[in-house]
Amino acid sequence: MTERTTGPAVPHESRPDTVVVVAGALYDGGRLLAARRSAPAELAGRWELPGGKLEPGESPEEALVRELREELGVEVEPGERIPGEWPLKPGYVLRVWTARLLAGEPRPLEDHDELRWLSRRELDSVDWLDQDRPAVAEAALRLPADPSGGARG
Numbered sequence: 001m002t003e004r005t006t007g008p009a010v011p012h013e014s015r016p017d018t019v020v021v022v023a024g025a026l027y028d029g030g031r032l033l034a035a036r037r038s039a040p041a042e043l044a045g046r047w048e049l050p051g052g053k054l055e056p057g058e059s060p061e062e063a064l065v066r067e068l069r070e071e072l073g074v075e076v077e078p079g080e081r082i083p084g085e086w087p088l089k090p091g092y093v094l095r096v097w098t099a100r101l102l103a104g105e106p107r108p109l110e111d112h113d114e115l116r117w118l119s120r121r122e123l124d125s126v127d128w129l130d131q132d133r134p135a136v137a138e139a140a141l142r143l144p145a146d147p148s149g150g151a152r153g
């Protein structure tokens with residue numbers, strides 16, 4: 001991990017040294033994939049949208065495909081960016097893309113110890129990281145209608 005210096009409080013979009021964390025809103029029918037972090041200690045047990053840090057030279061979509069392959073063992077196709085950008089901690093922002101599962105069944109291979117597919121009415125059943133809640137709310141707005149009729153209310 002690199003030690004980062006903090007500068008004056010300017011909007012994060014304009015900070016060239018901001019670390020971008022790219023996460024996926026992965027949908028399966030009317031459900032969204034949630035992942036429970038296993039590390040670091042201060043985040044362990046809390047739920048997030050899976051993803052990770054953008055590496056130099058990578059596009060966000062490339063980073064998302066790489067991260068979900070490493071963390072979940074799946075191949076995904078990135079879709080649209082969910083508008084918005086959410087601060088995670090000083091110098092880090094979260095950006096979210098929708099994603100479609102192309103191959104594989106997600107497994108918690110790295111960084112997570114449990115995965116859950118949540119229908120709209122189950123979204124509040126896990127303890128999301130506070131900083132993820134607005135992103136999850138946006139992702140929920142894009143949940144496809146559940147073909148099984150499971151999403152009531």
Ligand SMILES: Nc1nc2c([nH]c(=O)n2[C@H]2C[C@H](O)[C@@H](COP(=O)(O)OP(=O)(O)OP(=O)(O)O)O2)c(=O)[nH]1
Nearest residue numbers: 021023048049050051052053088094111129131132
């Ligand atoms: N992936 C992800 N990280 C998040 C979310 N919310 C949140 O606060 N974080 C934090 C956790 C980490 O401090 C940082 C992302 O790091 P990471 O550990 O997932 O990324 P990475 O795979 O590239 O990291 P590394 O293990 O290679 O260092 O952002 C989220 O929704 N998704």
